[in-house]
Amino acid sequence: MAAxxxxxxxxxxxxxxxxxxxCSIQVEQGSITGLIGPNGAGKSTLFNIIAGALPLDSGRVxxxxxxxxxxxxxxxxxxGLLRTFQxxxxxxxxxxxxxxxxxxPAQAGESLVNAWFKPALVRMQETEVRRRALExxxxxxxxxxxxxxAGNLSGGQKKxxxxxxxxxxxxxxxxxxxxxxxxxRTLLGxxxxxxxxxxxxxxxxxxxxxxxxxxxxxxxxxxxxLAQGSVMVEGSIEEIQNDPQVIEAYxxxxx
Amino acid sequence: MNELVxxxxxVVIAGSVSGSIYAIGAVGVTLIxxxxxxxxxxxxxxxxxxxxxxxxxxxxxxGAGAAFGVPSALVLLPLAMALTALLAVGIDKAFYxxxxxxxxxxxxxxxxxxxVTLMLQGLIRLFAGTSxxxxxxxxxxxxxxxxxxxxxxxxxxxxxxxQLYLFVITLVAVVxxxxxxxxxxxxxxxxxxxxxxxxxxxxxxxxxxxxxxxxVIAGGLAAIAGTLLSLDVTFKPDLSxxxxxxxxxxxxVGGVGHPYGAVAGGFVVGFAETLAVFNWSVLLxxxxxxxxxxxxxxxxxxFVGTEYKIVVPFFILVVILVWRPTGIFKGKVI
Numbered sequence: 001m002a003a004x005x006x007x008x009x010x011x012x013x014x015x016x017x018x019x020x021x022x023c024s025i026q027v028e029q030g031s032i033t034g035l036i037g038p039n040g041a042g043k044s045t046l047f048n049i050i051a052g053a054l055p056l057d058s059g060r061v062x063x064x065x066x067x068x069x070x071x072x073x074x075x076x077x078x079x080g081l082l083r084t085f086q087x088x089x090x091x092x093x094x095x096x097x098x099x100x101x102x103x104x105p106a107q108a109g110e111s112l113v114n115a116w117f118k119p120a121l122v123r124m125q126e127t128e129v130r131r132r133a134l135e136x137x138x139x140x141x142x143x144x145x146x147x148x149x150a151g152n153l154s155g156g157q158k159k160x161x162x163x164x165x166x167x168x169x170x171x172x173x174x175x176x177x178x179x180x181x182x183x184x185r186t187l188l189g190x191x192x193x194x195x196x197x198x199x200x201x202x203x204x205x206x207x208x209x210x211x212x213x214x215x216x217x218x219x220x221x222x223x224x225x226l227a228q229g230s231v232m233v234e235g236s237i238e239e240i241q242n243d244p245q246v247i248e249a250y251x252x253x254x255x
Numbered sequence: 256m257n258e259l260v261x262x263x264x265x266v267v268i269a270g271s272v273s274g275s276i277y278a279i280g281a282v283g284v285t286l287i288x289x290x291x292x293x294x295x296x297x298x299x300x301x302x303x304x305x306x307x308x309x310x311x312x313x314x315x316x317x318g319a320g321a322a323f324g325v326p327s328a329l330v331l332l333p334l335a336m337a338l339t340a341l342l343a344v345g346i347d348k349a350f351y352x353x354x355x356x357x358x359x360x361x362x363x364x365x366x367x368x369x370x371v372t373l374m375l376q377g378l379i380r381l382f383a384g385t386s387x388x389x390x391x392x393x394x395x396x397x398x399x400x401x402x403x404x405x406x407x408x409x410x411x412x413x414x415x416x417x418q419l420y421l422f423v424i425t426l427v428a429v430v431x432x433x434x435x436x437x438x439x440x441x442x443x444x445x446x447x448x449x450x451x452x453x454x455x456x457x458x459x460x461x462x463x464x465x466x467x468x469x470x471v472i473a474g475g476l477a478a479i480a481g482t483l484l485s486l487d488v489t490f491k492p493d494l495s496x497x498x499x500x501x502x503x504x505x506x507x508v509g510g511v512g513h514p515y516g517a518v519a520g521g522f523v524v525g526f527a528e529t530l531a532v533f534n535w536s537v538l539l540x541x542x543x544x545x546x547x548x549x550x551x552x553x554x555x556x557x558f559v560g561t562e563y564k565i566v567v568p569f570f571i572l573v574v575i576l577v578w579r580p581t582g583i584f585k586g587k588v589i
Contacts, residue, residue, distance in 0.1 A: 051457070077459030089454035091447050102447050103458050165458065 002064075004029040004173055004205050005050060005081075010059030012045055012229075019045045020056070021229035027173070029064075032199055032206040034220030034237075036213075038249055041226040043209045044086060044177065050207075051083040051175055052076045063173070080172035082165070084179055086209075088158035092151025096142055096161055099150045100133040101126075103168035132168060140164040141190055156183040163194060166204075174198075176208045180215050192218055225249070256408045258538050263412050266529050272418050272487060273501070274525025275425040279480040280498060281505035281517035282432065283473035289449035289512035290469045291355070293364035297346070298477060298502065300375035302495035304342055305478025306485040307379050308335035310390055317393035328390040329420060332482055336475040343474030344467055346371055352466075372496070380492045387489035390482070417486035424479060429518055432472070436514065441468060449512060497565075501528070504568035508575050510582025519583060528567045531558045 003026035012020040019042045027033045037043050048054040050061055052073040061069045063081055073083070091099050137146050140160045145153060150161060159179055166174045176195070180188050192215060198204045210216050216223060217237045225232045225240060227249045233240060240246055280302060287295045312331040313319070320327035350367055389396075399419070400411035436442035448455040448465045456462050481495050488494070505524045509516025536556040539546060559566060575582065 053453070053457075072461075072463075073456040074459050074461045077457065083457055085453070085457070089451050089457070091450040091454065093446070093450050102443065169459075 002029050003027060003062075004064050005207065006060075006062040006065075007046070007050065008060045008062070010046070010049060010061065011057045012042075012049060012054065013057060019229055020049065023059075023226070023230045025224055025231060025234075027205060027207050028222075030199070030203060030205055031222070032195065032208060032220050034216045034223035035207060035209045035226060036211075036216060036223060036240075037226035037232070042229040043226050046226065047083070047175055047177055047207075047209060051081070053083075077169075080170065081175070082169070082171045082173070083175040084159075084162040084166065084177055086177040086181070088155060088162050090150040090153070090158050090161055092149065094150055095147050096150050096153060096157075097130075097133050097137060097146040099161055100136055100164055100168050101129050103165050104129050104132070129168075136164045136167045139167065140194060156187045159183050160187065160191065163191065167198065167202075170202075171204055173205045173207065176206055176210075178209055178211065180210060180212045188212075188215065195219060256403065256405050257410050258540055260403060260408060260410045260412055261537050262533075264410075266526070266533050268412070268414060268418065270522070270526040270529040272421060272525070273528060274522035275421050276480050276484050276498065276521075277501050277505040277525050278518040278521025279425060279428060279476050279483075280495075280502040281509065281521045282429075282514050283476045283480075284502055285506045285509070285512055285514055285517040286445075286469055287473050288506070290445065290466060291351070291364070293361040293368070294503065295473075296365060296368040296499065297371040297375060298473070299495040299497070299499040300372050300379070301339060301343060301474060301477040302481030302484070302498070303379055303492060304375060304481070305335050305339040305474075306390070306481035306490050306495070307383055307492075308338045308478065309482045309485070310383065310388060310490050313390060313392050320394055325420075326391060326394045326396075326416070326486070328392075328482060328486055332479065335482060336478040339478035340471040340474035343470040343477070347466065347470050376492060376496065383490070383492055385492060387491045389489050390486050396486075415487065417483060421483040421487065424483065428476060428479060432514060435472075441465075445469065500565065501525075501568040504572045508571060508582055510584040513582065513584045516582055516584035523583075524568050524571055527571055528564055531567045532561045532564050533557060 005025075005027035007023060007025045010020050010023045011018070021042075023042070023046060025035075025046075035043050035046070045054065049056045052068070052071050052075070055070050059069070060067060063076070063079060066079070068076060068079065068081070076082075091102060094102065134143075134146070137143050140163060142153075142157060142160055142164070145157060150158065153161065159182065163176075163179065179191060179195075183191060195206060195208075196219065199206060206219075208216070208220055210220075221236055222234055223237050223240045224234045225243075225246050232249060233243050233246055235243075280298060283301075284295055284298050287293070287298070309328050309331055312334055313327045316331065317327055320330045323330055350371055351364055354364055354367055397416035399414045399416070401414070402408065402411045436446060444455065444460045445465055445468065447458065447460060448462055452462060455465075484494060484498070485491075501524050502521075505520035506517050507520070508523055509518070509520030534555055534557045539556065
């Protein structure tokens with residue numbers, strides 16, 4: 001299998017603090033790769049670098065062989081690289097359904113000419129987008145709150161909505177940033193099921209940052225352990241859990 | 256009846272005129288705030304710049320309007336709008352964008368815009384001089400006197416030509432903006448970005464485009480407001496600068512970041528100003544006999560003197576900020 005995301009020798013410092021230090025990771029096409037590590041290991045920074053939210057100091061990031069180093073997030077979106085946010089983001093003044101309908105790219109209504117002079121075409125596409133949004137909202141189990149303002153949803157529901165957003169367009173890679181944090185156990189089960197389904201049925205590749213070890217164990221293979229800005233170990237969850245280096249990084253010296 | 260005509264002339268028409276100008280200005284200010292999260296102090300001078308462009312163009316082509324039967328300034332307004340939009344985008348590229356790229360706090364941008372204000376004012380003064388100039392160069396300012404068909408009415412309702420254009424253009428601009436924001440994808444993208452810029456970008460919205468579009472709209476509207484104001488009175492390099500306070504008051508009254516609120520706020524401030532300086536004793540004159548003497552004896556029953564007109568927006572601002580800090584409409588997001 002080929003690497004769909006290829007991070008090569010990335011460095012990033014904030015002032016004097018070297019957060020990412022010669023970090024190289026590969027995410028295989030079709031995999032659900034986990035990214036774990038103690039607090040301050042640089043997981044979120046690395047994520048933001050891949051997602052185009054932070055400029056890197058040196059190194060390269062490739063998406064399916066194409067260089068995407070320092071490209072803005074909106075360009076990556078159109079290349080099929082989507083992300084969710086650690087703290088759930090939503091358009092608070094739009095309903096849950098409208099939040100999903102915001103996503104699909106290249107609608108006819110985007111052009112002013114079409115918006116004003118070809119209302120029929122725009123309406124047809126809107127109907128199509130709405131149909132898909134309704135399907136997605138059923139899929140993520142938010143049908144009953146579809147017409148509520150997204151700002152009023154619970155933290156867990158917002159996380160589900162984040163996942164729903166990634167389903168509105170044909171993504172190739174989805175970066176999930178602590179999607180389980182603050183989500184209750186029942187919803188979490190739904191989330192994991194949904195991620196697995198997306199991976200299996202729609203061929204999404206996932207890169208997952210997670211603190212919940214159960215979820216990592218259920219979902220991810222392989223798992224990459226980040227510590228002090230570079231890769232410490234990479235392997236299956238069993239290998240990781242039995243690696244003395246990892247145990248030391250997480251629990252201090254294992255004596 | 257004559258008193259009523261006096262009221263229409265001095266309150267209804269005068270209030271609508273300043274209300275329209277404030278509304279168009281405040282919409283620009285509020286849009287800029289909702290997308291870039293800073294108070295753009297140079298807006299008044301962008302208005303002046305628009306009017307100045309019209310002045311230059313009208314001087315160059317004084318006969319342009321004759322073919323259409325409207326003042327040349329009006330025919331050349333779209334061109335001036337385009338130039339002002341260009342200026343707005345240019346100012347953003349040169350001054351605000353580098354600041355944003357460094358991730359500065361909004362207050363730094365506000366101070367930056369104050370600098371732009373001084374620069375624009377200086378430039379306009381340098382080229383236009385400091386005196387007032389009429390935008391009517393080759394044509395005449397029409398004044399319509401509408402006599403009301405009632406007995407005993409001597410005074411006519413007076414509306415000038417630029418005032419009528421102002422009302423029509425304000426209406427068109429507001430309706431057009433509404434359709435743009437609610438119907439077009441670009442308008443929706445603006446709403447999305449004002450709600451959550453990070454998410455908007457992660458949803459594939461090119462935030463640089465949205466910023467540019469915002470400046471184009473704000474610049475175009477500023478040119479409209481500045482030109483129509485200068486048509487109504489005369490062009491002066493500091494004319495629009497002095498409208499900054501009522502315009503900001505209008506934007507805040509309506510709820511900052513809320514374009515419809517800005518329109519409403521513009522008219523609230525405009526009418527409050529004219530009502531405050533209106534001499535009410537004129538309206539009371541017909542009821543002289545049935546009113547107590549202390550009320551009728553004074554010849555001037557205005558709430559404040561005309562010279563204190565500028566205080567009114569301040570007063571409204573304070574009242575709104577105390578009573579309803581988010582404005583009439585809940586602000587922050589388009």
